[in-house]
Amino acid sequence: MKNEGNLIEPTGSGLSCPEAHFFIDPWCPVKKAVITHAHADHARPGCVSYLATPECACLLKARLGPDITVQELSYGEGLNLDGVRLSLHPAGHILGPAQVRLERNGEVWVVTGDFKRHPDPTCKPFEPLRCHNLVTESTFGLPVFTWPDPLQVVADINSWRRKNKDQGMTSVGVSQKLVTRALARSRKEARLRGVEGLMLKRLSSPYGIGRRRGDWWKWKVDPLSVDAVLTYAQRGHGKRSGLYTDYTFSVWDGDRLVPFAKAYSGLTDAEVREVDRFIRGHTLERFGPVRSVKPELVFEIAFEDIRRSARHRSGVAVRFPRISRWRTDKTIAEADRLETIAGLIFGGTQSKKADVG
Numbered sequence: 001m002k003n004e005g006n007l008i009e010p011t012g013s014g015l016s017c018p019e020a021h022f023f024i025d026p027w028c029p030v031k032k033a034v035i036t037h038a039h040a041d042h043a044r045p046g047c048v049s050y051l052a053t054p055e056c057a058c059l060l061k062a063r064l065g066p067d068i069t070v071q072e073l074s075y076g077e078g079l080n081l082d083g084v085r086l087s088l089h090p091a092g093h094i095l096g097p098a099q100v101r102l103e104r105n106g107e108v109w110v111v112t113g114d115f116k117r118h119p120d121p122t123c124k125p126f127e128p129l130r131c132h133n134l135v136t137e138s139t140f141g142l143p144v145f146t147w148p149d150p151l152q153v154v155a156d157i158n159s160w161r162r163k164n165k166d167q168g169m170t171s172v173g174v175s176q177k178l179v180t181r182a183l184a185r186s187r188k189e190a191r192l193r194g195v196e197g198l199m200l201k202r203l204s205s206p207y208g209i210g211r212r213r214g215d216w217w218k219w220k221v222d223p224l225s226v227d228a229v230l231t232y233a234q235r236g237h238g239k240r241s242g243l244y245t246d247y248t249f250s251v252w253d254g255d256r257l258v259p260f261a262k263a264y265s266g267l268t269d270a271e272v273r274e275v276d277r278f279i280r281g282h283t284l285e286r287f288g289p290v291r292s293v294k295p296e297l298v299f300e301i302a303f304e305d306i307r308r309s310a311r312h313r314s315g316v317a318v319r320f321p322r323i324s325r326w327r328t329d330k331t332i333a334e335a336d337r338l339e340t341i342a343g344l345i346f347g348g349t350q351s352k353k354a355d356v357g
Contacts, residue, residue: 058096183200231259
């Protein structure tokens with residue numbers, strides 16, 4: 001068999017078949033897109049034309065708009081594109097899913113997309129295909145992921161529904177409470193999974209790219225926070241160029257204060273002016289535009305995440321730090337210590353400060 005190069009090549013736009021000039025589930029708009037199924041992470045808007053199964057084509061028009069150009073190709077039907085024979089085959093995933101089979105001079109490539117081997121009444125069962133090269137989805141393919149038998153899950157749901165009926169309860173109302181509790185628990189555990197929270201969307205809202213408001217809501221976990229001492233400052237920018245508004249905060253490491261984070265926002269205009277007066281009256285040293293300040297003021301600093309960092313003197317780096325409040329009730333001796341803050345790092349002991357919002 002003559003080697004004519006790979007039929008499938010990974011590119012910045014997704015999987016490409018350069019010989020036949022199309023992409024499979026591209027990540028961005030392209031001229032021709034072959035779509036394995038209609039989930040938003042596989043079918044994105046903006047392509048000049050799409051190719052999919054008839055069932056998938058209906059979903060694409062519902063999701064991406066009725067005016068998109070979609071060529072329908074039934075399971076097993078062949079289509080010749082510049083010497084490459086393309087056919088679609090059942091993947092068993094959702095309504096209208098397809099594996100993409102490509103053949104050129106006897107060499108066969110298969111791109112599975114998302115697939116499922118368990119029976120599903122909404123779609124045709126997964127069809128095993130013989131090939132020389134297989135490109136497959138394996139997000140949950142590792143042995144660490146184990147799932148109960150779907151039939152047992154359905155049986156458990158039906159048993160729960162009948163029990164509610166026998167007790168005079170409406171399953172819809174009960175399930176809403178269960179879903180609410182499950183979402184709250186999942187949000188609470190988000191930080192342990194290394195994520196910021198949950199993304200909730202209105203059921204009737206379309207999928208789209210970029211940042212969406214109104215129909216989409218990011219339910220983030222409460223920020224982490226620590227009490228830190230103001231130790232350095234420099235002038236701000238723009239309207240605040242005449243005030244010291246860029247602050248460096250430090251925490252205790254033994255008997256010395258080490259810089260921990262910089263923050264620029266969170267104070268009211270009145271507080272900014274008051275802190276500015278303190279800085280001007282309590283400057284210890286000057287380093288160009290930066291002033292070292294007498295360690296006296298304590299602030300609560302909130303942030304989204306914390307990681308170890310060899311680039312920072314404290315050994316840690318925080319994400320999106322900002323001033324939560326001015327702790328006028330605390331002395332610098334009550335500021336947090338570096339070993340306490342290290343306990344907030346993902347995988348370490350969670351400090352009680354992790355619950356401060």
